[in-house]
Amino acid sequence: MGTRYARFTQFLKGPVEMIKHAKSLLSGNQHSTPGHNPVGGIVMVGLMLLILLIGLTGYFSVKEFLGDLMGEAHEAIASLALAVVVVHVAAAIIMSLLQKENLVRSMVTGKKQGLPEEAIRFPQYLIGLLLVLGSIYCFYMIMTGAAPSLTQ
Template sequence: MFMNPPQTVRVWDPFVRVFHWSLVSCVMLNYFVVEDGETLHQWLGYIATALVAARIVWGFIGTRYARFADFFPTPQRLLRHLRQVASGQPDFHPGHNPVGALMMLALITLVLGLGLTGFLQTTDAFWGVEWMQELHEVLASTLIALAGLHALAAIVMSRVERINLVAAMVTGVKIRKRAQQST
């Protein structure tokens, strides 16, 4: 038996990688380190919101695999991907797979919701309004839960697809190990 050479695809451009790790940093600091209501908490929230706004723009004008058109999770794409994974056949996507794309869209939507509810709490109309504070907290907890699920899925799918997805988000390159073949 011999190992086929790995397939290498340059997929994540520098903007996507810097965006990803910067957003991770903002979210982790805000949830686990910085106290709610502090100036730093607010600024990290504004930075996270600005990062997401820039990523949305990049989703329309960026490089091939960064564009929403390349990975938008249509029902057909989702069903095809889920069927292949359920049947034990890896479903290779150079960019986001359909479930990963759905997660990405959910995460950026939550960050935008957090940015909005956080900002509204600084206005006269919503200052000290309990339901707005609670909504902000629910969005934050949901974001952390989904981010944890996202990280776990990246590790699991790395094994299933034989691609180190975490390394790809650092280097920008997906290296897909191919199956062994008999001679």
């Protein structure tokens, strides 16, 4: 679900495409793409998995599953996720300089210059708004104790 550049089919290109992209960077023949490049896409999938693991280990830590092991794992995975975020932003800055376009702004706004046929015709603002509201509601339910099984 989502626009074409937010789908996993765009993120996951495979090892052959990743190697081709890395070689093009080293040779100086890189080209701009509207979505993530093959290496950036796999980093995004890895970051999503790390965030899932942060949530799971945090939950198991609160439930005192496996003693202090889950708390330690939670902290280690959170530190690793932070490092991946720093590397991702640094890579965006470096690629911005190499490609002479502001990729950091694109990361924040979700908009990037491209060809007309690469444009997203119908941005899915309603779905994004519903996801944000659902997340706020879940957070509210947990923080007020209305979902006690998650916090006890």
